[in-house]
Amino acid sequence: MTPAELADAVALAVRDAVAANELPVEVGQVPLDIKVERPRSKEHGDYATSVAMIISKSAGKNPREVAEVLKARLEKVAGITAVDIAGPGFLNITLEAGAQGVLAENILSAGENYGHSQVLSHRIINLEFISANPTGPLHLGHARWAAVGDALGRVLSAAGAKVTREFYINDAGVQMDRFGASLQAAATGQDIPEDGYHGAYIPTLAAQVVQENPQIVNLEGSAQQTAFRDDGYRLQLKQQQEILEQFGTVFDVWFSETVLHASGDVDAAIETLRGQGHVFDKDGAVWLRTTEFGDDKDRVMVKGDGEKTYFAADAAYYLNKRARGFDQCMYMLGADHHGYVQRLKAIAACAGDDPKVNIEVLIGQLVKIVEDGKEMRLSKRAGNIITLEDLVEWVGVDAARYSLARSSADTPLTLDTKVLTARTNDNPVFTVQYAHARISSVLRNAVELEVIGEGEIASALQAAGPFDPALLNHEREGDLLGALAEFPRVVASAAELFEPHRVARYLEELAGTYHRFYDACRVLPHGDEEVTPLVLARLRLCAATRVVVANGLQLLGVSAPERM
RNA sequence: GCGCUCGUAGCUCAGCCGGAUAGAGCAACUGCCUUCUAAGCAGUCGGUCGCAGGUUCAAGUCCUGCCGAGCGCACCA
Known part of the structure; x- marks a missing residue:
């Protein structure tokens, strides 16, 4: 039983209880999105839900009474072993071992699609990032977007969105x-x-x-x-x-600002906005009345000397994107450009769009880099700039991408060159990649010991013997299965919240969970020991874990080595 | 002055659109390799979640004020 299935079961229990008049809640008061979460402490079962406390007020009963009603229904659900009421009204749910174990098989058959979903299938997104001036090399700030933006693109695609990655070349002016x-x-x-x-x-x-x-x-x-x-x-x-x-950062479209001007799009955009009634002339210049939509001041589109402003091009670019069919335009800007947010949204509003729907701006705090405790200044106009190329040269693509993508973009990030150049396990990417290599080693040995045949791992396991998921009942096996089950939710929330770093953090936890499993649960037989069904079950668990680690690293654009 | 973002362990950072005793890694200290990769595992140490109020059964999370840090406030690009 997956978390999603369990959440559905809880939702069904609530609806049935309401329908049976066990809970005097109006239908409209029933929360649509019922959450099931993994408790931190194992004493609280495999999963927990706070739904009883949430609906207790509208039900006019205290939370524990509500919980009693739901407990009675949930206990009858197949795959659920126990339901306990704890604290102020939590429902702590324990699943049958077998109900969790089948996940290993499901992950293997889903393969690289495990973790993919359709939660954003209705979105057609233009994801614009980096968009540097072509007047110098890409620096560390760009590197952050190169890693985060690319990972976000992958995550959004995995969630079913139709994503176009775009680089706006600021080649005019x-x-x-x-x-x-x-x-x-x-x-x-x-x-x-x-x-x-x-x-x-x-x-x-x-x-x-x-x-x-x-x-x-x-x-x-x-x-x-x-x-x-x-x-x-x-x-x-x-x-x-x-x-x-x-x-490893790829773009679908390289969009030239100069072309935007030459094609007449900028002039057309001004006229379009004029038609919407938001353009006015003053002091010999042409303005857009952005203050109508929350901007601090109106913005000039055509200067007194007839030159179009950068802002005019921004407006034209936005309209161009909309005309190309994108319903969500995402911008990834550095913190030093946060002042642009309001005017970008105002452009959308002036065009008759809904900024909350059609515009999404992500602000990235600046990346600092320290060496021997002192900060190195980043300036394109001064010397001594740290470029993306430098970073790759020092630490390699994997470590660079991972260390940039594992933090939320809106936290200021400090990288220590000493740490990044040291190639030690200070860098969590090694822990994650190591887990992948370690599993690969176990699977290689399984082939060598002729426990399974050569070739594609899922079918080799299939051929080796039947799978009894109930055998995976060790505590560490349960922990690992629980962690594997979380992956689809992690990817989906990373996409919905535009926070790809969640994938990295998840992988670090998964790697730790695997290492603990590995430490406690011997997989392959020693010496002359027989190949038991438990060996085959654990091999499936290992292979499933490797699939998830590989899929997660893929979303971050980081390699998954089979040997280290 | 106005506005935006950020303040969580010694350090670097998480904290799943309010939930149970606040987590990870690193650093420090202690154990575990004749067995599948010890780049690992187990344990110890370490936090008035910037401060003060408020909303709530429940606040690191939401609201207000203050303090501190960074950054923006062009007929520049």
Whole structure:
């Protein structure tokens, strides 16, 4: 019996009790979403629900009386061994061992689909993240989104959502000219302009441009600057794409802001919003009345000099996404851009949409990195920046992705280079990967001992003999089965709450639960011992655990090694 | 000044849209390898959940105020 099935059974018991007039609750008062949770303490059974306390008020009975009514019904449900009432009115439910054990078989047959669901099947989501300027390398802040955004995309897909991952290339505006001027200055031995880019990568990139296009030195003035801008842009973007590919973060769409302007989308967007009655002219500029929808001030779309603002492009981009059929536009922004949230929502509202439905903004706190106790500053305009490439070089893709994705995006994160470079078990990714490798080892040995045949593990187990789930009645086996049963709920809630880090935290717990099982329960026979049904049952449990660990790591974009 | 985000063990962080004695890893200390990977397991130590009120049968979780940290408040991108 899975948690979902148990929750359904509890819900049914409530509805039946109401229908039978055992609980004087109006039908409308019955909670639709009844929760069943795993208690921290084993004394509280396999699962517990607080539903009796929740409906006690509307039932006009005290919680324990309500619990009595539900207990009587739940005790008759197949697969439930015991129902106890505890504390103020908790229902503590104990399941039959066999009812839990069959899960191992179910997980094996579901394979890589175990954990997938359709809870978000109605959503068509545009997931935009990173969206860096193509004027420099991706840095640590981008790395966080590369890990979290990618994992979120995977989690949302697993929950049945139709997800398009998109990178908005901020390749328009004066910044690009400053970028070109900076490269030009670096290449021609002049001082980089005060308002230019001063990163250490600029001279390197400038040299690269010259190497690929030696003729550029013969150009002059603004023609040369434009050439540096365009060539530098191309090279820089390519470098960003390469490192992201190496990082395992893939995008479906690379969307150029310049194209948005050139296609006329920006002009069209202004007219569309004007048609909705939210655009006005003042002081020679064109404004959007965002204050009508909670913004602190109205925003300029077309400046007095006729230039369109970045904000105008944002509005056009939003409308473009909507026109492409996305009903939820997700933005992942750094904490230093949180001021944009209100105006983004205002755009949606001005367009006649519901910001609460159509816009979702996730704010990521900044990543700090310390070395020898002192913080290293991250600045694209100063030297000494820590890039995504550096991070991968130091700790590898797996450790980098995992350590960034295991924390909630809205907590400030401090990474210690000493810890990350040490390659010790300080990094929980090793514990999780180790569990996968350890299980793989057990399964390899099972083949070697000819307990099971070679080939695909699920069918090899199938061929080896029948499965008696009731044999998995050791306490540690029950713990492990309980943990495995949680996986679908973890993935679903990670998707619904946009919090992929829940998957990582779950995996850490699962790994610990497996290690404790492994310590207490010998799987393979010693020496001449016979292959008992218990051996086969435990092998199934091991194989099922490996499936879940692998599926979880897959959602995080982290590899699941068979040997370490 | 206005606004947003964050304050949980010595450190890094969880805490499942209010639930039972607040958790994990690391660090410190103590045990466990002739047996499937000891990158493991068992145990000890460690917290007035920033502070003060409020709502509730129940608050780390929700509301208000204060304190502290970071960041935003452009006809910049």
